[in-house]
Amino acid sequence: MAVFSFSPELVELSERALGLCAPKFAEFDRMADYNGQRVLKAFIDNKVSDIHMKGTNGYGYGDDGRDKLDAVFAQILGAEDALVRHNFVNGTHAITTALFGILRPGDLLLSVTGEPYDTMQGVISGEGIGSLKDFGVRFDKVDLLADGTPDYDGIRQKAGACRMAYIQRSRGYSLRPSLTIEVIGKICEAVRSVNPDCVIFTDNCYGELVEEREPLAVGSDLIVGSLIKNLGGGIAETGGYIAGRADLVEQCAFRLTTPGTGKEVGASLNQLRGMFLGIYHAPEAVCSALKTAAFAAAMAELLGFGAFPKYNEKRTDIIEALTLGGEKQLVAFCQGIQAGSPVDSFASPEPWDMPGYDSQVIMAAGAFTMGASIELSADAPLREPFAVWLQGGLTFPTGKAGIMTAFQHMLDKGLCRISR
Numbered sequence: 229m230a231v232f233s234f235s236p237e238l239v240e241l242s243e244r245a246l247g248l249c250a251p252k253f254a255e256f257d258r259m260a261d262y263n264g265q266r267v268l269k270a271f272i273d274n275k276v277s278d279i280h281m282k283g284t285n286g287y288g289y290g291d292d293g294r295d296k297l298d299a300v301f302a303q304i305l306g307a308e309d310a311l312v313r314h315n316f317v318n319g320t321h322a323i324t325t326a327l328f329g330i331l332r333p334g335d336l337l338l339s340v341t342g343e344p345y346d347t348m349q350g351v352i353s354g355e356g357i358g359s360l361k362d363f364g365v366r367f368d369k370v371d372l373l374a375d376g377t378p379d380y381d382g383i384r385q386k387a388g389a390c391r392m393a394y395i396q397r398s399r400g401y402s403l404r405p406s407l408t409i410e411v412i413g414k415i416c417e418a419v420r421s422v423n424p425d426c427v428i429f430t431d432n433c434y435g436e437l438v439e440e441r442e443p444l445a446v447g448s449d450l451i452v453g454s455l456i457k458n459l460g461g462g463i464a465e466t467g468g469y470i471a472g473r474a475d476l477v478e479q480c481a482f483r484l485t486t487p488g489t490g491k492e493v494g495a496s497l498n499q500l501r502g503m504f505l506g507i508y509h510a511p512e513a514v515c516s517a518l519k520t521a522a523f524a525a526a527m528a529e530l531l532g533f534g535a536f537p538k539y540n541e542k543r544t545d546i547i548e549a550l551t552l553g554g555e556k557q558l559v560a561f562c563q564g565i566q567a568g569s570p571v572d573s574f575a576s577p578e579p580w581d582m583p584g585y586d587s588q589v590i591m592a593a594g595a596f597t598m599g600a601s602i603e604l605s606a607d608a609p610l611r612e613p614f615a616v617w618l619q620g621g622l623t624f625p626t627g628k629a630g631i632m633t634a635f636q637h638m639l640d641k642g643l644c645r646i647s648r
């Protein structure tokens with residue numbers, strides 16, 4: 229019943245990988261079952277109706293669908309309130325809105341998990357572009373320890389003076405471990421022990437619905453993410469969310485629209501149905517992405533490559549990093565991911581000099597939604613440690629076939645070997 233002509237050795241290897249992953253897959257299925265029920269319950273409890281899918285135009289006053297969507301997200305995320313809008317152009321914009329919504333001139337923003345994600349650098353400390361720094365918001369950070377774990381002593385030393393403590397759950401383009409909900413809880417405790425009143429913010433990108441709880445359950449005040457990642461379920465066309473304490477969400481809404489009007493305005497146009505359907509689908513999409521990541525890790529390990537996290541390690545986000553040993557391997561792998569994508573499979577990505585990077589980068593994405601990383605996609609900077617970061621997979625059969633195509637590409641070029 230073979231559809232693709234993968235080599236028999238690769239098919240055999242994939243069967244071994246699936247065997248190794250079986251206990252993990254059962255865990256992911258249990259998580260999707262639990263989170264899927266929570267999502268359904270949020271729809272039922274909030275009495276979502278077909279009229280809420282319709283959307284508004286113009287000023288968007290009295291947009292019941294928009295308010296209902298906020299309530300559904302709030303319940304799912306364990307928040308007092310949420311601001312879910314297609315107007316957020318990406319995750320960086322949603323995070324930026326939250327930072328500018330809460331922080332005031334003279335305040336100190338303290339990152340307690342090291343350097344924030346690349347796209348936040350300009351927002352925080354750019355010069356003359358309307359950054360937080362331009363508005364007099366100071367920045368400091370507590371680096372992670374050498375093993376990638378939080379520096380609790382360092383946090384207790386510095387957090388006393390900050391207005392906001394900033395946590396990044398996912399590792400971004402590094403090989404540090406992502407922070408589990410349990411670890412985020414310990415960070416919150418350390419911050420609170422010296423500063424009960426500061427706002428604890430968590431960049432929740434890529435982490436949603438991977439565990440039973442979100443950071444709000446363990447002491448974070450505000451969480452933010454993108455709808456072209458986990459919570460859009462591969463269906464939302466664009467957007468982001470901010471969720472948490474109601475007073476803080478209101479401040480963020482004042483920044484997104486205008487001080488005073490906040491959540492009361494903003495037409496939802498034709499975006500509500502996709503956002504409702506997306507969050508409904510999200511537990512399954514996240515489950516498929518987790519299976520695809522664990523499968524890729526198992527395949528990589530069987531082929532003698534490094535995988536972070538390993539196939540059987542605990543996960544708190546959908547990211548997998550594979551160290552493939554060299555530039556040629558990275559290029560072949562990414563070209564294989566592209567060739568195994570539903571959209572633009574016939575295109576072949578090449579490394580290019582991407583602004584903001586000190587080496588060339590190759591990116592594979594053949595997605596229904598431009599740049600969507602809940603869909604199978606891969607990026608690799610061509611430098612040490614020669615790692616590719618991959619994520620997504622809307623369904624496991626297609627995610628698995630994409631990963632197989634990538635490794636077949638490497639085999640065909642003699643860039644990896646299957647040992648028996």
Ligand SMILES: *Cc1c(COP(=O)(O)O)cnc(C)c1O
Pocket residue numbers: 318319320321345347396398399400431433434454
């Ligand atoms: C994706 C992501 C962001 C936001 O990135 P956008 O590309 O602007 O959506 C921020 N932080 C982390 C850790 C991310 O993974």
